[in-house]
Amino acid sequence: xxxxxxxxxxxxxxxxxxxxxxxxxxxxxxxxxxxxxxxxxxxxxxxxxxxxxxxxxxxxxxxxxxxxxxxxxxxxxxxxxxxxxxxxxxxxxxxxxxxxxxxxxxxxxxxxxxxxxxxxx
Amino acid sequence: xxxxxxxxxxxxxxxxxxxxxxxxxxxxxxxxxxxxxxxxxxxxxxxxxxxxxxxxxxxxxxxxxxxxxxxxxxxxxxxxxxxxxxxxxxxxxxxxxxxxxxxxxxxxxxxxxxxxxxxxxxxxxxxxxxxxxxxxxxxxxxxxxxxxxxxxxxxxxxxxxxxxxxxxxxxxxxxxxxxxxxxxxxxxxxxxxxxxxxxxxxxxxxxxxxxxxxxxxxxxxxxxxxxxxxxxxxxxxxxxxxxxxxxxxxxxxxxxxxxxxxxxxxxxxxxxxxxxxxxxxxxxxxxxxxxxxxxxxxxxxxxxxxxxxxxxxxxxxxxxxxxxxxxxxxxxxxxxxxxxxxxxxxxxxxxxxxxxxxxxxxxxxxxxxxxxxxxxxxxxxxxxxxxxxxxxxxxxxxxxxxxxxxxxxxxxxxxxxxxxxxxxxxxxxxxxxxxxxxxxxxxxxxxxxxxxxxxxxxxxxxxxxxxxxxxxxxxxxxxxxxxxxxxxxxxxxxxxx
Amino acid sequence: xxxxxxxxxxxxxxxxxxxxxxxxxxxxxxxxxxxxxxxxxxxxxxxxxxxxxxxxxxxxxxxxxxxxxxxxxxxxxxxxxxxxxxxxxxxxxxxxxxxxxxxxxxxxxxxxxxxxxxxxxxxxxxxxxxxxxxxxxx
Numbered sequence: 001x002x003x004x005x006x007x008x009x010x011x012x013x014x015x016x017x018x019x020x021x022x023x024x025x026x027x028x029x030x031x032x033x034x035x036x037x038x039x040x041x042x043x044x045x046x047x048x049x050x051x052x053x054x055x056x057x058x059x060x061x062x063x064x065x066x067x068x069x070x071x072x073x074x075x076x077x078x079x080x081x082x083x084x085x086x087x088x089x090x091x092x093x094x095x096x097x098x099x100x101x102x103x104x105x106x107x108x109x110x111x112x113x114x115x116x117x118x119x120x121x
Numbered sequence: 122x123x124x125x126x127x128x129x130x131x132x133x134x135x136x137x138x139x140x141x142x143x144x145x146x147x148x149x150x151x152x153x154x155x156x157x158x159x160x161x162x163x164x165x166x167x168x169x170x171x172x173x174x175x176x177x178x179x180x181x182x183x184x185x186x187x188x189x190x191x192x193x194x195x196x197x198x199x200x201x202x203x204x205x206x207x208x209x210x211x212x213x214x215x216x217x218x219x220x221x222x223x224x225x226x227x228x229x230x231x232x233x234x235x236x237x238x239x240x241x242x243x244x245x246x247x248x249x250x251x252x253x254x255x256x257x258x259x260x261x262x263x264x265x266x267x268x269x270x271x272x273x274x275x276x277x278x279x280x281x282x283x284x285x286x287x288x289x290x291x292x293x294x295x296x297x298x299x300x301x302x303x304x305x306x307x308x309x310x311x312x313x314x315x316x317x318x319x320x321x322x323x324x325x326x327x328x329x330x331x332x333x334x335x336x337x338x339x340x341x342x343x344x345x346x347x348x349x350x351x352x353x354x355x356x357x358x359x360x361x362x363x364x365x366x367x368x369x370x371x372x373x374x375x376x377x378x379x380x381x382x383x384x385x386x387x388x389x390x391x392x393x394x395x396x397x398x399x400x401x402x403x404x405x406x407x408x409x410x411x412x413x414x415x416x417x418x419x420x421x422x423x424x425x426x427x428x429x430x431x432x433x434x435x436x437x438x439x440x441x442x443x444x445x446x447x448x449x450x451x452x453x454x455x456x457x458x459x460x461x462x463x464x465x466x467x468x469x470x471x472x473x474x475x476x477x478x479x480x481x482x483x484x485x486x487x488x489x490x491x492x493x494x495x496x497x498x499x500x501x502x503x504x505x506x507x508x509x510x511x512x513x514x515x516x517x518x519x520x521x522x523x524x525x526x527x528x529x530x531x532x533x534x535x536x537x538x539x540x541x542x543x544x545x546x547x548x549x550x551x552x553x554x555x556x557x558x559x560x561x562x563x564x565x566x567x568x569x570x571x572x573x574x575x576x577x578x579x580x581x582x583x584x585x586x587x588x589x590x591x592x593x594x595x596x597x598x599x600x601x602x603x604x605x606x607x608x609x610x611x612x613x614x615x616x617x618x
Numbered sequence: 619x620x621x622x623x624x625x626x627x628x629x630x631x632x633x634x635x636x637x638x639x640x641x642x643x644x645x646x647x648x649x650x651x652x653x654x655x656x657x658x659x660x661x662x663x664x665x666x667x668x669x670x671x672x673x674x675x676x677x678x679x680x681x682x683x684x685x686x687x688x689x690x691x692x693x694x695x696x697x698x699x700x701x702x703x704x705x706x707x708x709x710x711x712x713x714x715x716x717x718x719x720x721x722x723x724x725x726x727x728x729x730x731x732x733x734x735x736x737x738x739x740x741x742x743x744x745x746x747x748x749x750x751x752x753x754x755x756x
Binding site (some may be wrong): 024027031036037040044047051054066080084090091094099101103106114 | 125272275280290
């Protein structure tokens with residue numbers, strides 16, 4: 001019972017881990033390249049949560065110094081994740097661009113069919 | 122000169138970055154090439170100056186934006202990454218002249234300027250990973266180098282290059298994300314991102330084998346291992362190297378995986394080493410087993426591979442096995458062997474891939490059977506290939522022998538005799554796959570497909586011969602390579618618990 | 619172009635306000651949520667809206683491909699140039715404190731330039747990505 005309560009209190013990590021596993025599963029299990037990229041994005045998003053959640057301090061406000069407040073949230077994770085989001089967007093855009101080119105070259109975005117077509121050549 | 126001196130760490134990264142941006146404005150391949158050449162030749166000057174400074178007066182610490190570490194980003198150069206910076210920049214500088222004709226031959230005119238732009242960006246990323254002392258900053262540089270690498274690979278002449286780049290993008294992103302999860306856990310544990318500070322705080326607050334620290338270690342190790350193509354995680358590498366433009370393959374094979382190995386060493390020895398005994402973890406045994414598996418399985422695949430470029434790519438996986446074996450041994454001789462093999466393998470593989478690129482430039486076909494008698498048509502190119510190939514085997518007198526010698530001593534010191542036999546047996550496999558090419562190239566009658574092939578122009582031949590001669594030189598005079606590696610290994614092991 | 623009159627005039631009316639809002643977000647970044655990233659994306663939204671209502675040719679007349687492609691390195695160059703300015707004035711790379719007569723103003727100016735660089739690059743990148751995908755398969 002104590003473990004259950006412990007788990008419930010850390011529900012944010014459960015959400016993070018669920019997203020992580022779901023994203024990774026899609027990447028591994030799907031042969032469609034667009035779906036793979038979606039899975040990859042979900043996987044990366046879970047990491048954003050991993051960083052952002054501990055940065056929030058309950059009762060804390062935005063970290064701009066003001067005599068009325070004494071507790072502030074940690075701004076560093078937000079800055080880090082802003083960078084990570086940009087990296088994620090760049091990866092997704094590049095991945096999709098590659099998929100478009102692959103589609104033009106092969107006429108399909110299914111990995112199995114692409115392997116099949118290369119074998120014929 | 123005096124004014125520039127303290128800013129060398131920043132310039133090491135900023136100059137290629139600005140070079141990449143300027144190349145982004147250019148439309149002509151030749152101007153972009155000239156820019157890339159200037160930048161590439163400037164980099165080793167900076168790197169050597171910094172290494173000299175480190176060796177004479179200790180670690181360099183550069184505070185970006187004037188913010189004190191651990192709050193700000195710190196560029197920290199010690200013997201280990203000074204060594205890696207010199208390697209990456211020297212390889213880039215030596216092989217750069219080869220690029221002009223090779224790139225002009227393989228890549229369509231509108232994309233040539235972009236190619237050099239991406240190369241400079243990749244160089245920025247690789248040098249950045251090596252120089253930064255901040256774990257998250259290393260992730261950003263890792264992604265800068267990776268994203269530009271995907272583009273470099275996708276520019277390859279074959280449509281399979283696109284698929285190879287896509288597969289690498291998926292695997293590489295998973296690797297980088299695993300790394301960033303590990304760094305996130307470390308940040309939660311210690312509240313810092315500065316690697317040196319992290320090591321201190323881990324030792325203070327989390328001594329012994331805390332499960333959280335082990336989890337962070339696992340994530341970082343798996344993530345970086347994906348990037349460095351440790352054996353079962355190497356699936357992206359053969360296709361990526363086989364279908365990328367020849368010059369890009371030579372550059373990436375010599376530098377990208379090596380920088381990832383540096384990151385692994387940095388985390389295992391400098392960050393975690395101070396708080397947990399990495400050698401006592403199962404990690405060490407797993408790394409050992411995977412290294413030996415890489416040495417045998419990848420070499421065996423290489424023996425049966427018909428495309429020469431793919432064969433060399435599989436050989437890369439096997440050779441990376443030797444380096445990780447040195448890391449797994451984690452004693453003075455073993456680590457020296459691993460570190461010195463980073464340099465030796467980089468030089469040999471660059472020479473081999475450049476030779477293959479030169480053959481592609483003159484004769485096109487890349488299958489082994491088409492290359493019959495190529496040695497008589499392109500004698501200097503194939504001589505360089507032969508020398509570097511013998512280096513790969515580890516023949517005495519070449520630099521490959523030095524690395525294997527240290528690894529064998531390291532194995533004996535740790536009492537693992539069978540490893541010595543494994544190193545020798547896998548060298549025989551290397552002899553088989555290198556020998557196959559040499560037999561076809563030198564002993565067969567020239568095939569009509571290569572009737573009008575001849576040695577490439579000097580700008581391509583010179584880098585090739587320099588690298589081949591380096592393979593011999595560093596097999597005889599080991600003061601710069603093995604001597605330096607041994608200093609680094611001593612420093613790394615001195616900081617370990 | 620047999621488009622609805624309301625749609626076309628409505629688009630034309632709203633475009634300047636979108637740009638103005640982008641600038642508001644850009645400069646409000648000093649005091650609250652906002653900054654170059656968000657402003658850049660809003661700016662590129664102008665091009666997306668133009669393309670949807672008036673077609674790609676009209677959008678590319680306003681924001682030509684060549685300009686967009688050069689905006690990407692230009693923005694990073696502004697950013698890096700700000701860093702190098704600190705370097706040239708004798709401080710570390712990216713140290714803004716020497717850009718003005720006192721440290722507070724200097725930091726404000728430094729951040730302003732950096733955010734301007736971010737705006738240019740992000741607007742350029744998002745538009746370039748959009749063009750790259752729209753132009754395919756036509």
